[in-house]
Amino acid sequence: MSRHPSSPAAFIVDLDGTLVDTLGDFVEVLNRVLAELGLPAVSRDFVERTIGQGSEHLIRSTLAHVGADADLYEEAWAAYQRHYRELNGQFSAVFPGVVEGLDRLRALGLPMACLTNKPAAFARDLLARKGLDGYFDRVFGGDDFERKKPDPLPLLKTCEALGSEPARTWMIGDSSNDARAAAAAGCPIVLLSHGYNHGEPIAELPALQHLDRLDLIRL
Secondary structure, rough: OOOOOOOOOOEEEEOEEOOOEEEHHHHHHHHHHHOOOOOOOOOHHHHHHHHOOOOHHHHHHHHHHOOOOOOOHHHHHHHEEEEEEEEOOOHHHHHHHOHHHHHHHHHHHOEEEEEOOOOOOHHHHHHHHOOOHHOOOEEOOOOOOOOOOOOOHHHHHHHHHHOOOHEEEEEEEHHHHHHHHHHHHHHOEEEOOOOOOOOOHHOOOOOEEEEOHHHHHHO
């Protein structure tokens, strides 16, 4: 029996704030970088408002926030990569309902990709460390394409890789970056409330579904 035209034919799932609560990783790594550079630490609240647009944006925003010279970017970027590689996943946890939700999605037998603005190597390592890598046919990071979310390009390229039409490829995310990218790509969006939406209420964004847990998704 064929599936209803509006039902999903594939899934694209965000990582940070959607599958894994990685805020602790970002805070620890950034503050180790800042300490190494002799700069003041940043608060958890600042990091939560700032993450989501890629590591480059996070580092530049952090340097500006602490009043550092923008010329420190290259040194900070190198230190960030070194510390993140070492600490990746140590201060993070899989959100409740994620494993059960991924089991439900996987049981449909549809193609599924993880798409994040996090560098691809860090994303793949984190998924493996948290036991989530086996759910995905493809994993793409922020350095796999010319542009990052909220640009639609990563979603469109991921749909191509999955062999699915955007209109029937559900994006599952936690922020306005995911929602804006999905809208521009023509993908339905499902939004989770436990992520990082730059301090703004996620319920105010239009979505196919708003969920408190991934295993509550209606298929």
